[in-house]
Amino acid sequence: MFLSVIIPVYNAAPYLRRCIDSVVAQDMGDELELLLIDDGSTDLSGAICDEYSSRYGWIRTFHTANGGVGKARNYGIERVRGEYFTFIDADDFIDLGLYKKIFRLHEENPSDLYVFGYKDYPERDGGVHLLKQRYCADNEALAQLYLQMKRDYLMFPVFNKIFKSDKCASCRFLVDLHYYEDCLFSLDCLKNVK
Numbered sequence: 001m002f003l004s005v006i007i008p009v010y011n012a013a014p015y016l017r018r019c020i021d022s023v024v025a026q027d028m029g030d031e032l033e034l035l036l037i038d039d040g041s042t043d044l045s046g047a048i049c050d051e052y053s054s055r056y057g058w059i060r061t062f063h064t065a066n067g068g069v070g071k072a073r074n075y076g077i078e079r080v081r082g083e084y085f086t087f088i089d090a091d092d093f094i095d096l097g098l099y100k101k102i103f104r105l106h107e108e109n110p111s112d113l114y115v116f117g118y119k120d121y122p123e124r125d126g127g128v129h130l131l132k133q134r135y136c137a138d139n140e141a142l143a144q145l146y147l148q149m150k151r152d153y154l155m156f157p158v159f160n161k162i163f164k165s166d167k168c169a170s171c172r173f174l175v176d177l178h179y180y181e182d183c184l185f186s187l188d189c190l191k192n193v194k
Helices: 013-024 047-057 069-077 099-106 138-152 180-188
Strands: 005-011 032-038 059-064 085-087 113-114 161-163
Touching: 005 013, 005 069, 005 099, 013 032, 013 085, 032 047, 032 069, 032 113, 047 059, 059 069, 069 138, 069 180, 099 113, 161 180
Parallel strands: 005 032, 005 085, 032 059
Antiparallel strands: 085 161, 113 161
């Protein structure tokens, strides 16, 4: 299996179906699994997760006591089966065909980490964060890419990255931080990839 997608869920009922449907629409067959980590939601989020798990065999739902987004993401990392893993926030969604495009890119140029752009939604001033396609074959190219990603706000989030499991599944989110924990996780993974 190519990719495990982890969605931490906490009281996201108004947005959750759109998020999950955007993953379902990727149409990746056996190359994709979705892990829904219900982080002690008190709204209908847990029931929505269960509904999708009962409909699709490749979607797994886990219900945990509320511990925050970092703890929920760590819980998901510990359960991935894919060669790679990624994250989506429960109030976000992904473009049609995104994972399939990265899968094809992987078949041509295997990598330890894939990074892609994103759009703020609703779109704000400068709300599109783009990354030109390139392959980093050495540490110098990776260092230059890091600087560009930092400048263009692509380094900070985890939802725009696909991490190789055998390189990054040992990394964890700090659970006592409530800001920039995703940036620290990305940096921790970055030191493991080539």
